[in-house]
Amino acid sequence: MAKTKKFNKYILIGDFNLPNISWPEGDSNVELENKFLDTFSDLGFMQMITEPTHEAGKTLDLLLTNCPELISNINILD
Secondary structure, eight states: GGGGSSOOOOEEEEOOTTTOOOOTTTBBBSHHHHHHHHHHHHOOOEEOOOOOOTTTTOOOEEEEEEEGGGGOOOOOOO
């Protein structure tokens, strides 16, 4: 989608279930998760959620964007 250059601002939100990624550092010991990180990094995306979203202390719910100035006041609910 981002490679088509149809749009210039992207926001992706979802439960990506990539439990081995360490946020906000953005690194993992799993090859598939590193490919995910590399792809979104190459597209200029940033992960905006900075605290755990799962009861086990993991950040599984992600908010990725290439336009962070559009995002403000992020709240993680119980």
